[in-house]
Amino acid sequence: MRFLKTEAIVLKSNLISEKDKIATLFTRDYGKLQAVAKGARRSKSRFVNAVRPFIVANYVIFEGQNYYYIDQWELVKNFENIEKDLKKFALASYISETISRVLEEKQKNTKLYFFTKHSLEAVESLNVETSIFLFSYTLKLISLLGYMPVLDSCAICGKKENLSYFSSSCGGAVCKDCNETCKDAKFLNKKVLKFLLYLLKAKYEKLERISVPGVIKEEADKIITEYVRTHLEMDFKSKDFAMKLSD
Ligand SMILES: [Zn+2]
Structure with missing residues (x-):
């Protein structure tokens, strides 16, 4: 034994x-x-x-x-806070579902283990708006899985100017000269791009203080959902529950 x-x-x-x-x-x-x-x-x-x-x-x-x-x-x-606060519980459920689904059985992944633990600790101790936490966690997770979106330069040519499109299949922001290369390129508001970059790079602690207009969050949600679908071929049930509880 x-x-x-x-x-x-x-x-x-x-x-x-x-x-x-x-x-x-x-x-x-x-x-x-x-x-x-x-x-x-x-x-x-x-x-x-x-x-x-x-x-x-x-x-x-x-x-x-x-x-x-x-x-x-x-x-x-x-x-304790996760157990008694429904919004925190919904976020923890989302973390649990995403991690369960992306992990194969008996495949050691120490980096992902500590990321999961750290994310649960952040849900427990911080008061970040539900949708903002969910977006940031998802972008960090997908990056750890090897699909970090390029958000500060063009995913095709590397230029930093005129990043006015986003393409999931091309891997992130795309400039106006390259957008025709990517079939699924869509126009992207600069404020949304800035928000996505912040969600990806900022530590969870920093997210407690930000407030973002609803329209920008909606756009960010669409982009992240499509990006996850393209690269992981997954949708997560517990996401809708968490988003419903979002402010
Ligand atoms: Zn380009």
Whole structure:
């Protein structure tokens, strides 16, 4: 029997039988895996809190024939504000869904692990407007996955002037001389481009202080959604829920 010792984030948990739960863990050292918490549905069980969504804990996990099983656990961090604030909960759910979907089983990705943990900590402790956090997180995530959009120069020729188009397939902003090269190039307002660049580069802390007109946010939303579709071929269910709660 093989034992794995690792810190992990609970991305989600489901009921698997009358007494047990199964959790999707993003482990720091072994990537994403499904682990059963025996007896987790019983209030007196030592595993009752072991697979609460979004907690960070140190786990000892053993590999059974069909499943992994949690053998021991010790809490590292829980997120009280996320549990009691619906907007924060919606953002954490979005983080959890996106990470679950982009990760293959048992594929270690330490950079993405720490990014996920850091993003959850930011949701817990900061008060950033829901849509602004969601956009910034998504741009940072897609960049970490290798698809960082070019936003400060033309994605085709590299020039910094006349960046008045955006093309998902060409990889970002496109200048007026190059836009015909990209089939899906669309006109882009300069203020939206500036906003996207800020969302990508700024630390989460900086986002608490910004206020952006609704029309700019709507444009940014369209561009980011299309960009994610083009490069990841995914839409995320929990996005709509978070966006509905946005100011
Ligand atoms: Zn160009």
